[in-house]
Amino acid sequence: MKNKYSIFALIKNAFSYHENWQKAWKDPVPKKEYETVIIGGGGHGLATAFYLAKKHNMKNIAVIEKGWIGGGNTGRNTTIIRSNYLWDASAGLYNHALNIWEGLSQELNYNVMFSQRGVINLAHNLQDVRDLKRRTHANRLNGIDAVYLNTDEVKKFCPIINTSPDIRYPVLGGTLQKRAGTARHDAVAWGYARGANEMGVDIIQNCEVKGIKRNADTVEGVETSKGFIKTKKIGVVAAGHSSVIANMAGLKLPLESKPLQALVSEPVKPIIDTVVMSNAVHAYVSQSDKGELVIGAGTDDYVSYSQKGSHDIVEGTLNAILELYPIFSRMRMLRQWGGIVDICPDASPIISKTSIKGLYFNCGWGTGGFKATPGSGDLFAHTIANDEPHKLNAAFNINRFVSGDLVDEHGAAAVAH
Amino acid sequence: MTKNLRVKTSKLIDKTNRISFKFNGTKYYGFKGDTLASALLANDVHLVGRSFKYHRPRGIMTAGSEEPNAIIQLHDNTSRTEPNVRATEVEIYEGLEASSQNCWPSVNFDIGGINNLLSPLLPAGFYYKTFMWPASFWKKYEYFIRKSAGLGKSPVEPDPDVYEHRYIHCDVIVIGAGISGIIAAKISAKNGLKTLLVDERPYLGGSTIYQNSDYFKINNQNSGSWLEKEINELKKLENLEIKTRTSVAAYHGYNFLLARESLTDHLPIEQRNNKTRQKLLKIRAKKVITATGAIERPLIFDNNDRPGILLSSAIKKYADLYGVACGEKNILLTNNDSAYETAISLIQKGIKVESIIDNREQVNSKLVKEVEKNNIKIFKGFTVVNTSGYKRINKVSIMQLSKDGEKVIGSKTTLNCDCLGVSGGWTPAVHLFTQSGGKLRFREEDQVFIPLTYNSKQISIGSCNGEFTLDEILTNTPKLLIKFLEIKDTNYDNVDVKSSYSKLKRNIWLLPSDKILGKTKPFVDYQNDSTAKDIKLALKEGFRSIEHVKRYTTTGMGTDQGKLGNMHALGIISETADAKMGELGTTTFRPPYTPLTFGTIVGRNVGEYFDIFRKTPIHDWHVKNNAEFENVGQWKRAWYYPINNEDMHQAVQRESKAARDSAGILDASTLGKIDIQGTDASEFLNRVYTNAWSKLAIGKCRYGLMLNEDGMVYDDGVTTRLAENHYIMTTTTGGAANVMGKLEDYLQTEWPELDVYLTSVTDHFATISVCGPNSKKIVSSVISDLDFTDEKFPHMSFQNAKIDKINCRVMRISFTGEHSYEINVQANYGKSVWEKCMEAGKDFNITPYGTETMHLLRAEKGFIIVGQDTDATMTPIDLQMDWIVSKKKYDFIGKRSLYRSDTIREDRKQLVGLLTENPDEVLEEGAQIVADIKKSPVEMLGHVTSSYYSPNLKKSIALGVVRGGKNMMGQKLIIPMEKKLINVTITDPVFLDKENKRLNA
Amino acid sequence: MFLIYCPFCGEREQSEFKAGGEAHIVRPKQPTELSDDEWAEYLFMRKNIKGVQFERWNHIHGCRKWFNMVRDTSNDEIKAVYKMGEKPPTK
16 A cells, blocks of 8 residues: 555654645546446445455446535444344345454554444333344344343443333343444545545546436446546445436336434543444434534434434434433533435345346445445445345345345334234 | 732623632632623633643633633533533523533643644544554554543433423514614514514623724714613513523524523522523524624634633623723734724723734724724734743734735744734624525625525524624615515614724735744644644645545534634635635534533423323223233333232233133223224225125124235234224224324325225223123123123124113124123223223132233234234235135235235245243243254244243243244244253144134133 | 425424325226236335425324325425325426
C-alpha cells in the first residue's frame, strides 16, 4: 500500500505538520467504458467494488454516487453489527459478514473501530421469550455465539436497564451475542473507498444516474449526469433509491422506501457499554466512542424519499427508552435525522441477478443493512463476477417472491391467543 | 479574594437580591437576574471547562445558546444532575451548584491536558489511521478513548421531575422576541390574529432592549427605551400569548413546531417539587414568522480559544444587561462596526478599552469616530496573529494585513490585555427556516446565507433574514408583514429611525499568520477542538463534500452544533478548494435547535402511562384472588391463580386437572369480537375465511381460519350465526384490532358492493368460559330458563338467554375439548355473572384457570395458537388442517398463494405432536429439532412451538413444526440442548380424546 | 407531521391516520387463473415512486374510512385526496 496508515506514519507526518498525507481516494473524470459499474457509493457499493477488484481480479470498475460517498444510510444508521438471525440463510449471510468485520480494520488498513461490546435483545412478554429462545437455539446450532439470559443476567450485563417487574413491559429475559457490537460507520465507507481506489477503482461522486441503457434484455450502459458510461455489468446498490433505478430499467421490485429515524444525545462519559435492543417496546441504544447515546427509532408507515419522518416516531422511541432507562430522563437529544430504507415484504434483502442480463440488484436491507456491509459486498461481488449467486446469497434471489420461498425475519408474528 | 467586576446596576439585575452559588466547590455571589456565566464573570472567573480532545482550558465565549465552551455539570451526584449545561443559559438561584466537566483532577490542573502536547499526533481522523496493531488491542485502546471522550456525566438516578405536553393551535407564531419579533407580534395580534410569541430568553426585547446609545434612535428615543414602550403595549393585547424561556426546537413540515418551555429550572431546588419542569409545546400554526436574529461570528487565528476571549457582542451584553465587565484591560478585534458598539457601551460604563484591532483599512463611520474621540487606539488594517496566557489571555500579538488580506506584513506588536472581544460579523440564525425545508441563497456582499424560498406559509424577518440594521428592520418588517398577513397597514409606516451602523466589512475566513498553518492552532469548532488545519488536512486527503469534512474533522458536531464555527469551516473549504460558497451549500441543520431533554419529549408518557393497560370487567376479581398476570398485547390476562405458595407449575397442574375432572372457569373477555351484519354477511365470511359459511344454520357456531393474502395463517376464532344476516366473529386477543382493520379494508376497497357492516364489540361484552364435565350443571343453575339438553343445545350452537333479566348469549363451544359453555354478557355485568358461576360451581370445585392452563388444555387436544404454533410462514396445510380449506370455493383471501411452487412443496414444515422418550422431561419451547446431530452444519428440521407437562395424561407433551413431519409419524428425532440431547418421537398432535367424547360428556 | 384532509372528516393530524401503500392495485377477480409471476406482481411488486404517488390512507383513529391520496414522496407534499371509487384527479 502506497500510503500505509500506522502510528509510525502519524509520527512521521507530524514532523512535516501533516502536509504530506496523500488523498484517500481520487476524484476522477469517468472513463467512457468500464467492465462493471456499481451504482451507489455507500458501504455496500464500495465494498462490492473492493471485493470485485480484490477477489475477482476485475480492475476496470467505477462506483458512481449521486451525492458523496457514505452519505446515505451508511452515514445515517445506528451502526449495530450482529448475526443472531433466525433462519439458516440469514444466519449464513450475517455471520459471513461478522467474520469479515473481525479483521476488517487490518484488511483495509483503516480503523473502522469495530467494537465487540455485545448486543442484547430483550424479551418483554412470554411470546418474546419463546421467540428469543427459539432464535438462540437456532443460532447455537448455526455456530453463532448467542446465549439466553434471564432477567438477573440481563441486569448484570447491563446494570442501567430497569428490570423491575412492575414496569409496563417488564424485562423477562433476553439474548446476548458477545461477538456483536458497533463500528464507526463513516470509516467503513471511507476505508472501502480508499482500499478500492488503491486497486484502481474509480470513485465518481456527484454523478447522478439518469437512465439504464439496454438492448433487449441486456444492459449496455448507464446514462449519468456526467455523460454516458458504457458497461456490460451494472450492480445497483442504491438502498432507498433502488426502485428508482429499477424503474429506469423497466423493472419493478418488491420494495417500499420508508423513513427511518435515529437520534443522538449529548456526549457523556461511558454509561452503557453494550448495545441493547428491544423490539416489543421499539427502542435500541448504544453509546458511541464519542460519548453520545445512539438511539434508533422506528419507521413510518408511508413511502417517502424526503429523509424526514414524523415526530411521533421519535417520541414513541424515547417513551420506550425512558421506560427501560429512567435515568436518561434528563439527558438531552442533540441531533435527530432520517434516512430512507428500502424494505422487502419478508424483511430480508435481495442480492440477485435480474431478468435483464448484466443487471444485478443488492437491496431491500430495510433497517438493518449496515451490519451486513462486508458480507454483502463480498457476496454481491461474487454474484456479479460469476453471474451466479454464491451459496450464501442464493436464498436471497428475487424469484423468491414468485415461488413463495421467503426468508421471513420479522421475528415471529404478532402475539395472539 | 476574587475581584468584583460588577460595574453598574442594570434593569435585569436586582441588586437587592443577592444569591449565593457554588462553582467547583467555591462559594460565589451574584444577583437575581444573573446567568451563571454573568455571575462568574462578575467574580472574574473565566476558566470554566476543558475542551473535548486536547483538554485545553476554556472560558465563557458567548452570552447565549450558541455557547461552545462554558458547559458545566449542574448539581453533580444528585438526582437532579444534568450534564453539558451552558453556563450562559442557566439563571442562578440560591443553592445552585455547578462544576467543570471533562477534567481530572480539576479544571485548574487537568491530566488530560497532556493531549494538548500530543496534539501533533492527533490530527483530524487520527484514530482511523492507527490503533490497528495488534488487532486484539483495539478493545484496550477503545477503553481509554471512550473514557477520555464524553463531556459531562449521565444522571444515575431516576428523574424526580415531571414533564408535560401541550398542544397549541394558533394563527401566527412569532419565534424570537427581539425588535423584529416584537413588531411582528404586535401587528399580528392587533389585526385580530391569534398569536403566540416565544423567546428562549427570560426577557423580551432581544439585544435592542439594552441598546442605550445616541447612535441608534427610533422616533427620537434611544432604541432600547422605544422598544420597552412597545413591549409594555404588547403585553396588553388580547390575542397574544407570550412565552419566555421557550425555545423552538424543531420546525417540521406543515407548520408543525416543537418548543420547550422551561418552567422551574430558574427556581431554587426546594421550590420545584410538585411543579412541571418543562413543557413540550406542540404547535400547529397557520403562519410562522421567524425572527430568530443572528449570531455573531468569531474570528479564526492562532490560539483564538483562550479563556478571556469572547464574542464582542457578548462583552457588550454582559456590560449593558448584567452590568459586568469581562475584563479590566479590553482589546477588541473586528472586521466590522459591531465591536465599536461594544466599545461605546464599555466606555459609557467606565470599562477600559485598550485598543481596537480592525481588519479594515478604511473606516470612518460615526461609531468609529466616536471611539476615536475617546482616545482609543485603533489599529486599522491589522489583525491578531497569536495570543498568550494559558488559563487566561494576557497578551495579543498583532500584525498588519497585506492589501489582499492573504498574509501579514511588517513587524509584530504585542499588547497586554485580560480580555479580547472578537467580531467577525453576523450569521443569520436560519436553522429553523432550513429545518422546515426552506432553501437558502448566499449573499456575497457580507458573506451570509439568507432565506430564498419558503415551502410553507412562513416568513423570516429581521436579522435572521439578513437585515442587520435598525433602519432596514423598521422599514422592511412592516412591509413584509402587510403582504404576509394579508392586512391593510401597520402603525409603523412613519417611524423615524437613526442608525449609525456602517455595513462595511472585510471578511477573511482564516486570518493569516506569520507562522505556517501547521504550527498554529486556529480553532474553528471550539468544543470539538477542530482547527483550520484539520479542515485543510481533510481537503488534502480528498474529502471534498462539506459533509465529509464535517464528519472527518467533527466540526459542528458538538453540543452547540457548530452555531459559531460552521460558516468559517465552509469559508475555509471554499477558499482552499476554490469553490463558491453558494454552490458548496451548508451542512444540514438538524433538529433540535438547542438540545432537548428526553423527559420533555416524553412528557407524561412514563411509568404506568407509558402505554395503556386494558383490563377485563372481571380484572378486580382476579387481583383479589391472587392471580398472576400475563401481558397479551395491551391486555392484562390472568396467567394462573396460585394458592398457598404454589409455584406456577403446581398451580397450572392443579387448574388443568380440575378443569378436566370437574369444572374450570376462564375469563375470555379479551378475545376480539366483531359484530357482522348485512345481507351479504355470509358471502363476506366466505371470502375472508378458508372454509364455507353459506350453509351455516342460524344459531350455529363454526371455527374459522383466516389467511393473509400470502397464504399464511393470520388469525382464527369461532363465528356464530345469530340471525339470517347477523354474525358475531371472535378473533385472537392480540389480533383483534388488526383483523378488524383488515376486514374493513377489504370491505371498503375491494368489495364495496357487499352489504356488510362491521362493529368492534370486544369491550362491550364480558366472556366467561365454563368447562369440564360439570359445566352443564353449573351453567344451567345460573341460567335456569334454558333447555340444556344436547338436542336443544348441542355442541357448536348458541342460545339467547337471560340471567336475572339481563340478556346474554351462550355459546356451547370449546377450546379445551371439554363440554363447555361461553357466556357473553354486557361488560358491566361480567363480574357479577362470574361470581354467580363461582357460587354455583362451589360444590363442583369450580376452579378459575388462567392463560397458562388454557394453553396446556388446548395443547392436549392439539389445538393451535396462532402466533405461538404459527409464525407467518405456516399455511393451513402445514398445520395439517386441510379439512378447513374449502376446495369448492372459488376464492378466499390467500387462496391463490397456497398454489405457488414453494407453498405446494410436500416437505414444508408441518405441525406435529412430539413425545419425549422420558415422559417426565418437558421440552423447552423454541428448542430446535434435528435428525442427525453429527452432520455439520447441523440441519435443523423445525422447532418446538408448545410444550407442557400434562397432568391429565401424566406425561410431557409438545407441539412442534418439522420439515416433512406429516409423513414422519413414529419417527425418532433429537432435540439438541446445550448440555444434553433429548430423544423425541413424532406423533399425532391430538394427545387426548381423539374421538371428541368429552365434548358431550 | 402532515396535516391530512380526510374526505369525510376534514383536516386532521397525521397521527390519526395509517398509510396503506400504493393505490389502484386492484385485487384480481380470478386469482386462480393467474400465473405465479402475475400473482407475485399483485402481491409484492410496487412502483415505490419517488415523486407523485397515488396511495391509500385510512383514518384509523377517526371515521376509519379508507381514501386515496396524491402525494409527492420526494417532499411529502400532499396534492389531493379523494374517496375510494372516485377517479383520481388528473391535474
